[in-house]
Amino acid sequence: MSLLLRAFLLPPVTERIQQRYCGYRNNGASALAAWLMTVQVILCWMFLRLESPAWQQVRENRQQWFPHISASRPRPLDGLRYLVQGIWLVVVMPGQHLVDMTTLSIKLAYWRQRYYQWLKKIPARLEKTGLERETVKRLGRLNRGVRFVLFVCLSLLAAIMALFCISQPFSLSAQFVFVVLLWGIAMVIRRIPGRVPALMLIVLSLTISCRYLWWRYTSTLNWDDPVSLTCGLLLLAAETYSWMVLVLGYFQTIWPLNRKPVAMPVDLQTWPTIDIMIPTYNEDLSVVKPTLYAALGIDWPHDKLTIYLLDDGNRPEFAAFAQELGIEYLARPTHENAKAGNINYALGRAKGEFVAIFDCDHVPTRSFLQMSLGWFFKDAKLGILQTPHHFFSPDPFERNLGRFRRTPNEGSLFYGLVQDGNDLWNATFFCGSCAVMRRSALDEIGVIAVDTVTEDAHTSLRLHRAGYSSAYIRIPQAAGLATESLSAHIQQRIRWARGMVQIFRLDNPLLGKGLKLAQRLCYANAMLHFLSGIPRLIFLTAPLAFLLLHAYIIYAPAVAILLYVLPHMIHASLTTSRVQGKYRHSFWSEIYEAVLAWYIARPTTMALLNPHNGKFNVTAKGGLVKETYVDWQITRPYMVLMLLNLAGLIVGIWRLGYGNANEIMTVLISLAWVLYNMVILGGAIAVAFEARQLRQAHRVEIAMSAGVMVRDEHLYPCVLHDYSDSGVGVKLHQNEGIAVGDNVTLILRRGPQEFTFPCEVSRVYDDRLGMKLCAMTHIQHIEFIQCTFARADTWALWQDGFPEDRPINSLREILALGFRGYQQMAEFAPAPIRQVLIKLLSFTAWFLSFFPRGVAEIPAGRLHDERVAQS
Template identity: 25%
Template sequence: MKTPYFKAFESRRPRFNSPMTPVQRRLWHGLAGVSAASGALYLHWRWTTSLNPDALLFSALVAGAETLFYLGALLFTFDIWDEGDTPQQPPPKMREAAGLDGAAGPIAVDVFITTYDEPPEVVAPSVQEAKAVQVPEGVGMRIWLLDDGNRAQMADLAARENIGYFARDTNEGFKAGNLRNGLLQTSGDFVVICDADTRLFPRFLHNTLGYFCDPQVAWVQTPHWFYDLPEGQPWAAWLARHLGLSPKGTLARRGGGALTWITGRSHVGSDPFMSDPLMFFDVIQRRRNRNGAAFCCGAGSIHRREAVFDAALKRKACAVGRLEVARALAGLTVQDQLRAVPLEPYKFHVSEDLYTSILLHEDSTAGWRSVYHPQVESRMLSPMSLEAWAGQRLKYAGGSFDIAVRDNPLWRRGLSWQQKLHYGATFWSYISLLWAPILLLAPMVSLITGVTPVKAYTVDFFAHFLPAVLAGELAMIWGCKGHGLGAGRVLSVAVLPVHMRALYCVLRGQRPGFAPTPKLPMSGAGRRHVVPHLLVIAAMSAAVAIGIWRTWSGDPGFSPPLLVINLFWLMCNMILVARLPLAALFQGAVLSPDADDIDAEVSFTPRSMLAEKEVFHACRSSI
């Protein structure tokens, strides 16, 4: 067996995620207000003064896309308005202290390590580090390997490590079904969920169990940290190596500075697939916690068994009640009804973590709430090929679209208005694919046709446009505590073809299913996913050539201001589009089966009819 590539990163340690200081908070709030006001003034000017009467449809489309992005920015501003960390407490030493009923004795914790097709070299370190977790006083812990692949090598691994092992013959419910299989055969008061590559830190229980001293806490989510992300090398060093320059020479340093400005990245080759989740966890999730809206992300979370079963039993009872009419018509017995509606502690869905979070948050009668713990308590592996990256993104998008279209939380009565806005921000970020292409392709249209989305590029245009852009940029820099914004912007463009495919499949009535993301690098896998980006780059390049030629030839529909402004706009867009094709050139260490033997795609399968739809919508209005 080869040495796994991630062994080279074992010494890495996560950063401490500091809270916002009072000065940061005040400055962020002030800049957010300026940004909102300047954006509103710009849009008022766009709609009342600047529309191009000679190309009204094109001009209105661009102004409409800008308006929708502004609304998204307002929603995002609310989403990350303020931090509200839950005070940390020491772990409870008695069952009563954790709100647990029943006989006296130690608090029981089950650690579930879920696996499907991951090799032993990925799973074994997760098992070994789970065994190294320090168990607090008054707590008992058991580790279980939940093997959805039903493989002899996983059973052997569990036997060697002296941990529990469960397998099943079917894969009903994906990961949610695997978790249910484990839950129905264990009895721990709390359940820690780990993916095959989730390696818990020794203090995991000490740092998370204390939140459950509040008996209403249903789950605690910790950040994901990908410890294997390539760090790359500075642009100056990269130029020196490829052009034979001195790394400390003026040409390399200035060239490196220019490339840093152009690309928004200080290093080349760092995080090639834009997988670093720090921005999401330390900014978005952390600030949603103030309104009890940080949702579960699966791995690295710990759950109160009572909460997940309480919600599941309510949903099952509700769905069975709705099948009474079907029983009367078809002669179904009560036992038939119970079998027709499965018990789902975690909702059977490709996005089981997000879906289950919504169902627990909406249960106003039980009052369950979530806690986001802001510090990293485990480490994981990142997607290390385009195939893995695309499969993961397709899963996220397909699951989110499916929930938004068929069971949107905005219509759920049990959620607070704050929680609805937070969940709405998640779905808004996905449906932006409907208007993002307009702004992406608008300068290309202008360079080809000479048609502009504004009357003219005058001083009045810049007087309204630049303050809105600069205020928004400064607000985001301070609001996101200095976390890099470039990767998020690039990602929003890179994922457009994947998100379009996901939305198309969901609107056709297909339910997303998924195969787990490969945990080891696959050299060259998934390069077909950059074909749309290459086609767009080719079209943009042609537009540049046409615009320059028509301006140089004196075409009356073209002018130097039109050319310069749209060239700048288009080049910025080209940089965003080109990032994913550059990632296709990434060559990581390879330790995996041949890429052609692995399918990391999300699949979409037709929905079944009666039982599936009944279960899906059964409790929308009843819990």
């Protein structure tokens, strides 16, 4: 190669190219890869003018725009990877990534930005015209009867038009035009901010989904083949269930209320008496202490506040600690009905006008009661007010997958959106903790329900039946510990699922008196949600019916399947992303449901048959995971499903080469389904690889001004960047000699007051200190909790800290997660199987390396500076 270069190039250029080639080789690139990349670099300098300003920017941002390609260690086909990624950046990615990359990208960025700006101005223009306000005024002038008749007529007209769109048979070409038209409308609407565009997306999604289900029932069952008919009916039943949950979910979240707190009366004498109840059974005292300290510091007149520690474990150390704090300790002689019985025993002795209940690991903020009780003054029939369950420790999904504070957790959708949507329909559920209830309302319904293992939801259902209203404030006013292990997490979900199905059998919300239609639908959707186990298992095995049994589960041409199935899936995905994007990212529900499917299928089925079966299981909190391990018992069902889908994949590939040529397209569709299922199952397997958790006292990140004072009373200003109930981490502005082992004083501020806490320095890293809290009095403990965990604004900022959902990025994350699951499985598998898995994964990784990658956005300020500099 050196002779060729010396023949055609000048000596300095030849030397630089030789250095580049040798650099590639020194970094581990093969001779072929180094030679190919060197030649490609020469050609790029010859034909692309890499010295131009535009290409200089590309070179400066190479790591950002081509994150999956190494600049120092090329691979033989990196030229193809650069080409694919470059086309992706120019054509597909949003314009802000493409500035000055090429002339075409500048034009695309300009027109796309103009399009987005036009969409954003539409709501403001409509508001300026006053059309909406004028329409409302005109409708308001009509009497009530005329408005009702007008509403009925418009509803009937809309229903007739919807029925026509749903049931009208189309040719395949007409169906193609129809779905393309609706898809185009959806792509325009999804960019328009506001609730009305979201409602329009829901209408489009329902139209497509209902049309799909009509087609499935009328045109896709093979009545001549018993096997195909059986498999097809099973899939159709699962799809009907999913359609029902989709429709009810849209209804439930169509207009979140977003209720605001109501101010308390100025006169403190009118404030009611409150009983705070903290039930516990087998938790460590270290878990319960922060909750008790926080309860003692709640802003409420002390003569109107009574705190009860309800110990169903009858432990002497708990009784002694309650006596030290000066709070009430109750331990009942019998232990029937678990948590519900524990609370009911306390209610027989408490006399407060209202009852606030906290799980023993939920630390309330100082403002909890003042934020909650105002609505009870405003609404005399308000029976319960619920606030979110917020967790400052990662759950097993977040910890094992490394997604803590990066992706909304499993409960964010319920507490961030569903409960807020329920509030519109006066159907807020009691969730067992972080809630306030009117004592007279509890007495009227016979206190906490004990007929099912989900006593909380059953109690709220009885309150609604008795005519009491409910409320939900979506501002976290308490925070607790999430489950530590996947097995504990699954056990908790099994109890929830069994209990909700028990309520469905014993006190069906669709039947009986006292509920409005909207309340019945909200409760029914919550209960149907936990019946997802069997439908999810059907979806994970459905394509195998065709690949392994040659059963036509959808008896229709492959083109028709694409024209009906894909629009249904795409519109549902777009709409749920728009409605749920802040609280549940796309495709993550597939992972959650796949993990739980096998384990909730049996108990929910048994509860349908025998609703009195099952018992309450306490969820363990505050445990440790000392070593990384694989929960093979939990993964067993996923492994079986994975092997079945792998068999389907192998048979499908064989049928591509040796099967019926007329079935090629159907085989390809089935293979795509199998590959997607294997990705989801890989994600489920990845969750079962338990990551280490050595902290029993979990750290909470924060940025708060503080101070550290040493023995000579020299004060160091600092920033408190994390804390737990046993220690803190601070960042000093300047460290002038603080060392490990020094005894110092931490100074925290709450409003105008300052509080001091004794600490010992346990770790020093430049200007960062890790400090362990020394022995403190109960008063100091209460003050520390009030300055940290119980601050009114501590948790309010967490719920808005997640990025908006981007379906393509979420799909990419799920694909990477599935691949990671199989990688981890290969590491722990027996040696013969490990070698096969490693080879398969290596080939898959090589194949996926050609797919384009998303890139991070360039900050707006930096983008502007670059434009100015280049101009």
